[in-house]
Amino acid sequence: KNIHYFDEAGSSNDIAKKIASTAEEGTIVVVEQQTGGRGRLGRKWASPKGGIWFSIILKPKVALSAASRLTLTVGLSVTNTLRGYGIDAKIKWPNDVLINGKKVSGILTEVEAEIDTIExxxxxxxxxANMSLRDIPEDLRENSTTIRDETGKSIDRVDFLQKLLHEMEQQYIRFNTQPFSEILNDIIALSDTIGKDVKVTMPNRIVEGRVVGISKSGALLLKKEDGDVEEIIAGRCIYSK
Ligand code: BTN
Structure with a gap:
């Protein structure tokens, strides 16, 4: 397959976006160290040496609205791969993977679409991975952790990436051939978010409530104080307790 490797780059997502329209599906950009790593919602993402930073180009034949389901599916793949190492990883909606309630992985999905068709x-x-939280600037640590900090051990990053890419390929085949509810069952079983009291912040409002599920479209189902259940497509999810 097509794997592009860089010792140092700004952001692997930016490189991938530049080559995406002509690249083959499944092309990967791996970077040892990112100088301009980006997180969701315009945040910075610390990407020192020792971590695993990569982007994959996909060309799914689905509507734009399915992109969030793809993000959840990749989250499941990361979680399953960590679990294969005996690490008790869980999925936090919409795009984080946690160990012991702390963030070990984040996913940033960027879509190029023409009206409703994904390009x-x-x-x-x-x-x-093999770094310590001390290697991350203090203002970017938030509630994060690293594989090494949690397990006291480093992992073989090449081996991990191989296993993760294999898992992603299997899940992507499922994504393209099975109803999403199948993948969703696995996501729900490994969800750290269901049952939690949360606050979800969106560009124009904040909603509080208890998470009662994840819908077929990948949205968060939030039961509010008045008893109504609201479907939240996108937002930043903060645990209340
Ligand atoms: C988040 O949790 O906010 C998402 C973080 C995504 C970080 C990865 S590292 C590889 C790729 N390149 C980037 O600049 N960001 C993503």
């Missing part, structure tokens, strides 16, 4: 999707995956 390409760039999915950037960041995994805090």
């Amino acid at each position: 390409f999707v760039v999915i950037g995956v960041g995994i805090n």
Whole structure:
């Protein structure tokens, strides 16, 4: 397959987006160290040496609205791969993977679409692997952790990436051939978010409530104080307790 490797780059997502329209589906951009790593909602993403930072180009034949389902599916792949190493990883909606309630991985999905048809999707995956939280600037640490900090051990990053790419390929085949509800069952079983009291912040409002599920479209189902259940497509999810 097509793997592009860089010792240093700004952001693997930016490189992937530049080559995406002519690249083959499944093309990967791996960067040892990012100088301009990007997170969701315009945030910075610390990407020192020792982590796993890469982006994959996909060209799924689905509507634009399915992109969030793809992000969840990649989150499931990261979670399953970590679990294969005996690490008790869980999925936090919409795009984080946690160990012991702390963020070890984040996913940044960027879509190029023409009206409702996806031209390409760039999915950037960041995994805090063989580094310590001390290697991340203080203002970007938030509630994060690293594989090494949690397990006391480093992992073989090449081996991990191989396993993760294999898992992603299997899940992507499922994504393209099975109803999403099948993948969703696995996501729900490994969800850290269901049952939690949360606050979801969106560009123009904040909603509080208890998470009662994830819908078929990949949206968060939030039961509010008045008893109504609201479907939240996108937002930043903060645990209340
Ligand atoms: C988030 O949780 O806010 C998403 C973080 C995504 C980080 C990865 S690292 C590889 C790829 N390149 C980037 O600039 N960001 C993503």
